[in-house]
């Protein structure tokens with residue numbers, strides 16, 4: 284069973300490609316808004332340009348669809364490969380890892396459908412957002428007639444640049460954060476989070492399905508949970524324990540073992556595998572959860588568990604006192620928060636750079652410097668946090684965005 288942490292590693296390529304699409308759409312948006320700024324009919328021309336803008340967004344999405352598909356399939360292959368590795372580790376059963384290509388293609392179809400839905404949603408949202416921005420800027424333009432055409436032109440351009448800048452830099456600005464996805468229950472998450480969660484859930488359930496099918500075939504009924512010293516408070520009681528498949532009696536190959544296994548399950552009060560991975564515990568499935576469920580044989584489950592944990596290395600080294608686990612988990616959450624902040628300010632900076640490239644406006648340059656300041660602030664915070672919490676490891680990829688600063692010929696500060 285792959286952990287969410289492992290998912291984050293094997294899906295790096297996929298997440299990067301989604302970031303590329305989001306950043307290309309932002310850049311296209313800013314470029315579009317800076318078109319025709321000197322024209323008296325700026326607002327009218329922007330409204331007339333919506334169809335062409337929509338086509339360009341559709342083109343960006345179409346251009347990136349294949350690579351997203353490929354990266355999704357790569358992540359799926361890695362996830363299924365991990366399941367094979369896990370199964371091959373069970374020494375006592377004769378298992379040959381086979382990754383059936385037809386089976387894989389069939390499984391990948393549901394992923395492709397998911398990606399298509401997300402990409403379509405992204406186009407729709409981007410165009411809606413664009414219309415809102417155009418209207419907001421259009422309505423804020425100066426309307427008074429000034430004798431000199433030059434003055435009013437300068438004033439108009441300034442109002443437009445300020446309008447775009449507000450969208451990028453004000454917390455309420457439409458370009459200040461990635462688009463949101465609203466669930467039917469009203470909960471809102473950023474598109475990036477939504478994409479990560481949906482892809483992860485889809486791939487994780489495919490990998491889980493494969494693991495369950497294979498272990499059933501092999502007669503595996505027991506799973507051992509890994510242990511971590513930075514685990515969430517509500518997962519603490521579930522780690523390091525053995526879980527059993529609900530329908531274990533129909534899976535095991537040696538019927539004569541049933542009474543002994545029943546006795547073992549009752550005396551240890553084992554919980555069912557299915558109960559622990561689903562609502563409300565979400566063991567191994569929740570974001571940030573590092574837990575794994577390792578398939579083990581009946582002989583291993585009934586034998587010396589301490590030795591088994593050492594052999595399988597399921598218990599990560601560290602201080603397991605309640606206080607320390609709690610502190611480590613709080614620190615981990617803080618680390619993720621800092622990563623989001625660093626990525627956010629890098630996005631803000633890059634959007635400002637697109638705007639600066641198009642307008643050379645001195646105020647936009649100030650916003651770039653401001654973003655730089657916050658990037659450095661949160662990087663310093665992150666260094667401090669990691670120095671004071673040895674259990675944490677800095678993950679630079681999570682602090683990075685993939686924007687196009689290089690393409691613009693601007694040196695990164």
Ligand SMILES: [Zn+2]
Nearest residue numbers: 518572573574
């Ligand atoms: Zn966990």
